Amino acid sequence: MSNVRILNAEETKKLLSMSDVIHTVEQVYSEKAKGDTVVFPLVFHEFDPGHADMDIKSGWVKGADVFGLKLVAWFEGNKQKNLPMLSGTILVCDGSTGQPVGILDGAYITGIRTGAAGALGAKYLARPESENLLIVGAGHVATFQIAATLMLMPKIKKVRIYDPIVSEGAKQMADSIRETLVHDFKMTIAEDIVFEAVEDVQEATKKSDVVITVTPAKSPIILKEWVKPGTHFSCIGADMEGKQEIDGTILSAARIFVDDVAQNCNVGEIELPLKDGLISKKDIIGELGHIINGVAVGRENDEQITVYDATGTALLDLLTGKLALDMAEKQNVGVCVTL
Amino acid sequence: MSNVRILNAEETKKLLSMSDVIHTVEQVYSEKAKGDTVVFPLVFHEFDPGHADMDIKSGWVKGADVFGLKLVAWFEGNKQKNLPMLSGTILVCDGSTGQPVGILDGAYITGIRTGAAGALGAKYLARPESENLLIVGAGHVATFQIAATLMLMPKIKKVRIYDPIVSEGAKQMADSIRETLVHDFKMTIAEDIVFEAVEDVQEATKKSDVVITVTPAKSPIILKEWVKPGTHFSCIGADMEGKQEIDGTILSAARIFVDDVAQNCNVGEIELPLKDGLISKKDIIGELGHIINGVAVGRENDEQITVYDATGTALLDLLTGKLALDMAEKQNVGVCVTL
Numbered sequence: 048m049s050n051v052r053i054l055n056a057e058e059t060k061k062l063l064s065m066s067d068v069i070h071t072v073e074q075v076y077s078e079k080a081k082g083d084t085v086v087f088p089l090v091f092h093e094f095d096p097g098h099a100d101m102d103i104k105s106g107w108v109k110g111a112d113v114f115g116l117k118l119v120a121w122f123e124g125n126k127q128k129n130l131p132m133l134s135g136t137i138l139v140c141d142g143s144t145g146q147p148v149g150i151l152d153g154a155y156i157t158g159i160r161t162g163a164a165g166a167l168g169a170k171y172l173a174r175p176e177s178e179n180l181l182i183v184g185a186g187h188v189a190t191f192q193i194a195a196t197l198m199l200m201p202k203i204k205k206v207r208i209y210d211p212i213v214s215e216g217a218k219q220m221a222d223s224i225r226e227t228l229v230h231d232f233k234m235t236i237a238e239d240i241v242f243e244a245v246e247d248v249q250e251a252t253k254k255s256d257v258v259i260t261v262t263p264a265k266s267p268i269i270l271k272e273w274v275k276p277g278t279h280f281s282c283i284g285a286d287m288e289g290k291q292e293i294d295g296t297i298l299s300a301a302r303i304f305v306d307d308v309a310q311n312c313n314v315g316e317i318e319l320p321l322k323d324g325l326i327s328k329k330d331i332i333g334e335l336g337h338i339i340n341g342v343a344v345g346r347e348n349d350e351q352i353t354v355y356d357a358t359g360t361a362l363l364d365l366l367t368g369k370l371a372l373d374m375a376e377k378q379n380v381g382v383c384v385t386l
Numbered sequence: 387m388s389n390v391r392i393l394n395a396e397e398t399k400k401l402l403s404m405s406d407v408i409h410t411v412e413q414v415y416s417e418k419a420k421g422d423t424v425v426f427p428l429v430f431h432e433f434d435p436g437h438a439d440m441d442i443k444s445g446w447v448k449g450a451d452v453f454g455l456k457l458v459a460w461f462e463g464n465k466q467k468n469l470p471m472l473s474g475t476i477l478v479c480d481g482s483t484g485q486p487v488g489i490l491d492g493a494y495i496t497g498i499r500t501g502a503a504g505a506l507g508a509k510y511l512a513r514p515e516s517e518n519l520l521i522v523g524a525g526h527v528a529t530f531q532i533a534a535t536l537m538l539m540p541k542i543k544k545v546r547i548y549d550p551i552v553s554e555g556a557k558q559m560a561d562s563i564r565e566t567l568v569h570d571f572k573m574t575i576a577e578d579i580v581f582e583a584v585e586d587v588q589e590a591t592k593k594s595d596v597v598i599t600v601t602p603a604k605s606p607i608i609l610k611e612w613v614k615p616g617t618h619f620s621c622i623g624a625d626m627e628g629k630q631e632i633d634g635t636i637l638s639a640a641r642i643f644v645d646d647v648a649q650n651c652n653v654g655e656i657e658l659p660l661k662d663g664l665i666s667k668k669d670i671i672g673e674l675g676h677i678i679n680g681v682a683v684g685r686e687n688d689e690q691i692t693v694y695d696a697t698g699t700a701l702l703d704l705l706t707g708k709l710a711l712d713m714a715e716k717q718n719v720g721v722c723v724t725l
Binding site: 048049053055056085087088090092094099101103105107114115116118120121122124125128130134136138140142143144145146147150152382384385386 | 427433442446463469475477483489491723
């Protein structure tokens with residue numbers, strides 16, 4: 048019998064601040080690059096290919112003495128049932144005893160930790176004076192990308208939002224994001240920062256210093272000839288075989304970092320360029336954590352194109368979950384059960 | 387947000403009757419043999435080889451519209467901490483929406499469904515007039531094996547219990563099992579049924595019609611020359627690479643059934659005999675479910691030695707978990723949370 052705390056999405060949302068989550072993700076990247084974590088093999092199953100699938104990501108963060116898993120299910124048909132298409136559950140276990148300590152909704156944590164991941168890519172690889180941010184894909188995760196990137200890149204003046212499928216979604220996000228950042232993320236957003244929905248991704252790319260892609264695309268949305276020297280890309284959307292958001296020739300010209308070499312090669316943005324022979328494994332300089340730990344050099348000059356390809360590991364969910372559980376204990380939030 | 391019911395070990399124990407679980411396990415075997423289930427790949431990690439490990443079993447039972455997982459952790463050092471060495475958590479999800487519906491302690495369910503599995507091996511493969519049952523290994527799961535086998539094999543008159551490591555454990559079990567069966571399992575045990583701890587496994591094997599092995603052994607406890615014609619073995623203990631409970635030559639002389647061909651070949655009782663060349667894959671007649679469905683013939687005559695090698699799949703945990711959740715809903719048991 049062990050005491051297990053249960054936290055739902057509303058509770059994790061109240062408990063987690065973006066700055067704490069950024070700090071946690073940075074710490075996980077650092078520990079991973081030191082070899083102090085293990086990512087267990089991914090389990091993936093398609094119930095109805097293209098319409099319903101699930102995956103189980105799991106792993107162990109030695110330093111934090113935590114292991115566990117996240118199960119994420121995506122059911123397209125939930126739209127008709129008025130249910131969220133994506134649902135997730137995180138199980139956090141104690142690394143010294145094996146016993147479960149917490150069960151959390153996985154949707155909010157996935158969003159916030161993924162926002163932190165994309166923004167950390169920019170922090171460590173983009174030019175520090177970057178002023179123009181382009182967000183490609185105006186879905187759920189985009190909000191978190193904008194929040195985290197504005198925190199870490201204080202010189203950003205313009206945020207362009209493009210959605211390759213629902214342009215109305217980009218407009219809605221541009222209209223409401225300031226309010227969301229102030230209200231939900233307790234951020235102070237300078238008056239001169241402009242949020243703008245765009246319909247011409249070619250033009251927008253040409254003007255951008257930092258591009259964050261968060262779409263489920265299976266073919267490139269951004270072409271090489273639109274990219275100006277010195278641009279940084281955080282590619283977040285590709286997390287499954289066959290996904291791709293930017294042209295492979297951008298990668299062959301770029302300095303590339305990843306979050307988990309094995310996983311990125313199988314399911315990340317680099318998967319198809321690797322298979323197509325546009326890049327080879329030796330073009331992967333390392334993990335972002337290697338830059339954080341000072342054992343790899345990130346951007347080498349202002350002309351270089353840089354790419355951070357983040358596929359997401361359970362390590363992020365587990366430590367973000369643990370952070371929420373620790374806060375919840377102090378504040379007495381959630382339901383405690385004896386399991 | 388979905389409504390999730392949480393059930394701990396005490397609650398699942400009260401909700402689940404052995405006869406209902408036997409029925410459920412039989413149903414899962416039947417559906418699996420028809421191809422109506424999917425066992426997802428096993429995730430296994432040793433934190434400290436031989437002292438601490440965990441595994442994640444997962445799968446999908448189409449007919450019952452349920453998928454999910456069981457995480458089991460084993461930490462030897464918990465003994466010193468006065469904590470159970472084994473802990474487990476089951477997550478049951480709705481197969482139509484992907485959303486979590488229940489979270490259950492996995493320890494009791496693992497015990498009871500494993501008891502049902504071993505006993506179903508005897509029901510479908512042992513001689514119906516079998517009177518002598520030998521249980522090898524007097525641990526936690528042995529109680530469930532005895533309960534389920536006495537339910538399914540009504541002519542059993544003598545139950546011998548042997549423990550290869552702690553002979554005192556076998557004595558304690560023999561002394562207390564009648565009371566446990568009557569009290570915990572609500573069974574009526576005829577006065578003439580004898581429970582006896584034995585120290586000579588050779589002698590005991592010679593007298594047995596049904597042998598159920600539930601140990602963590604890594605080398606054979608039972609040798610071929612002790613086995614009388616017509617004996618049935620349910621081999622339950624081997625569930626990890628390198629485990630083995632009975633001599634490989636028993637298998638080469640036996641009619642063999644399994645619960646999941648791929649998994650048994652990797653981690654079951656048949657693993658080492660296959661690797662040693664004592665048997666080949668064509669010696670595996672099929673799954674127990676094929677007999678249940680009437681598409682395979684079990685025992686062919688009274689002299690044949692039969693083996694049921696059960697490694698255990700998440701399918702059993704998920705449907706036994708679902709059974710407990712359905713009962714709990716009717717009886718309003720457990721804690722309901724919005725996750």
